Amino acid sequence: MSEADPVCPARFGGDPARDDRKSAAIAAANVHAEPGADVINSFGFARDVLRSAAFVQAGAGAEHVKMDNPEHVSVFFLDGELHKKRRSQLARYFTPKAIKERHTKVMDRTTAELIADLRRTGEAKLDVMSLRLASDVAAEIVGLTATNQQAMAERLRKVFMSMSAPTKGIGKWLGAVNTFYRVMTFYWRDVVPAVRARRKAPQDDVISYCVQEKYPNKGILIECMTYATAGMLTTREFIVMVAWHLFENDDLREIFLTGGEDVQFGILDEILRLEPVAAMLHRRAAEDFTGPAGQQVKAGELYAINMRAVNVDPAVAGACPFTLDPDRGKRQKIAGSWMSFGDGPHRCPGSQVALHETRVFIDALLRVPGIRLAKTPTIGWCAPIMGYEVHGAVVMCDKG
Numbered sequence: 497m498s499e500a501d502p503v504c505p506a507r508f509g510g511d512p513a514r515d516d517r518k519s520a521a522i523a524a525a526n527v528h529a530e531p532g533a534d535v536i537n538s539f540g541f542a543r544d545v546l547r548s549a550a551f552v553q554a555g556a557g558a559e560h561v562k563m564d565n566p567e568h569v570s571v572f573f574l575d576g577e578l579h580k581k582r583r584s585q586l587a588r589y590f591t592p593k594a595i596k597e598r599h600t601k602v603m604d605r606t607t608a609e610l611i612a613d614l615r616r617t618g619e620a621k622l623d624v625m626s627l628r629l630a631s632d633v634a635a636e637i638v639g640l641t642a643t644n645q646q647a648m649a650e651r652l653r654k655v656f657m658s659m660s661a662p663t664k665g666i667g668k669w670l671g672a673v674n675t676f677y678r679v680m681t682f683y684w685r686d687v688v689p690a691v692r693a694r695r696k697a698p699q700d701d702v703i704s705y706c707v708q709e710k711y712p713n714k715g716i717l718i719e720c721m722t723y724a725t726a727g728m729l730t731t732r733e734f735i736v737m738v739a740w741h742l743f744e745n746d747d748l749r750e751i752f753l754t755g756g757e758d759v760q761f762g763i764l765d766e767i768l769r770l771e772p773v774a775a776m777l778h779r780r781a782a783e784d785f786t787g788p789a790g791q792q793v794k795a796g797e798l799y800a801i802n803m804r805a806v807n808v809d810p811a812v813a814g815a816c817p818f819t820l821d822p823d824r825g826k827r828q829k830i831a832g833s834w835m836s837f838g839d840g841p842h843r844c845p846g847s848q849v850a851l852h853e854t855r856v857f858i859d860a861l862l863r864v865p866g867i868r869l870a871k872t873p874t875i876g877w878c879a880p881i882m883g884y885e886v887h888g889a890v891v892m893c894d895k896g
């Protein structure tokens with residue numbers, strides 16, 4: 497990590513005010529911390545808090561999770577030794593070997609099907625394509641493979657749509673009922689058949705592990721919903737966001753298409769730095785803590801890590817922090833380490849899976865003859881993950 501560079505690189509016209517973030521306005525209007533939380537905007541302090549064992553998971557309903565049988569609680573809500581044990585069990589689904597030998601096959605197969613459909617019809621909705629890909633890849637890790645994948649992606653799309661219901665008044669109440677109905681449909685149509693199949697013939701996936709550990713079906717549903725939101729919803733939004741940037745920025749697209757994989761991953765990292773899908777992470781201090789810069793934290797205090805702010809902290813991002821600069825990661829010696837996947841024990845286990853599937857899909861999409869963005873997405877807000885959603889983008893290409 498280098499000190500902030502006071503000079504903006506000339507390639508950006510030396511304009512320190514340039515802001516390439518598409519999600520800046522929607523986030524400014526919607527990002528908020530939980531009541532009573534102190535907001536952290538400094539990259540260094542955020543990293544210390546997320547890495548420290550003195551803090552536990554908070555926000556996103558963590559305070560209401562029943563811990564009477566912690567063995568059956570989603571990994572997201574666990575802390576300490578139980579969390580460590582569960583993460584070490586999960587680790588094998590996310591190794592470079594698993595990505596290369598297992599998940600890349602799913603990424604390649606689904607991408608090929610989606611591109612073939614696009615070429616046949618000459619037109620496709622980008623968020624439908626990206627959800628199908630994110631859902632196929634995560635479903636294989638979870639073991640949700642007993643039912644038709646396209647139909648399951650559609651059921652999950654309806655779950656996610658219901659989660660964006662109004663957050664006030666009768667709309668909020670109706671939205672909650674609709675979400676419950678959609679989740680239960682997903683449960684009966686996809687989760688129950690998967691559990692039955694895994695009971696008969698266990699595989700190397702999350703549901704087989706849950707069955708072996710005798711999770712109740714409710715626990716398995718919670719685990720599936722964790723992956724659906726943490727793995728599918730996030731990746732769907734990220735893929736569309738990447739496509740949007742690359743369709744609109746000819747220079748960047750050229751660099752992406754002519755660069756090797758490292759260059760392509762560097763561009764994805766930089767887009768995710770500017771456009772983190774989840775905007776806030778919360779942690780509560782379980783004990784008193786003194787930060788390396790002398791920050792005093794008392795047990796019980798709640799903190800909100802503002803991912804959008806820490807990623808543009810000039811102390812790590814350097815000059816022109818709001819500019820999309822594909823060389824930034826290398827220059828600042830922080831490639832792959834921005835905060836958009838979190839940090840510390842809860843850091844996203846699926847980060848490499850998400851980056852690989854995005855790279856494979858976007859590379860194939862941008863090489864389709866005559867490909868163009870016929871309709872730009874509209875940007876909205878998904879309250880449950882406190883992140884943006886980009887919907888309605890349509891791509892068109894030459895038929896063939």
Ligand code: HEM
Nearest residue numbers: 571572634726727730731734773836837838842844846850
């Ligand atoms: C661009 C896509 C993605 C983004 C931006 C993202 C972001 C994150 C973040 C910020 C966290 C940390 C939450 C916290 O510290 O409280 C997280 C956790 C998690 N992510 Fe991801 N994620 C993505 C894709 C995936 C994928 C593809 C999977 C799996 C297939 C996945 C599975 C998980 C799980 C299981 C956790 C909980 C880990 C724990 O609590 O120990 N994510 N993700």
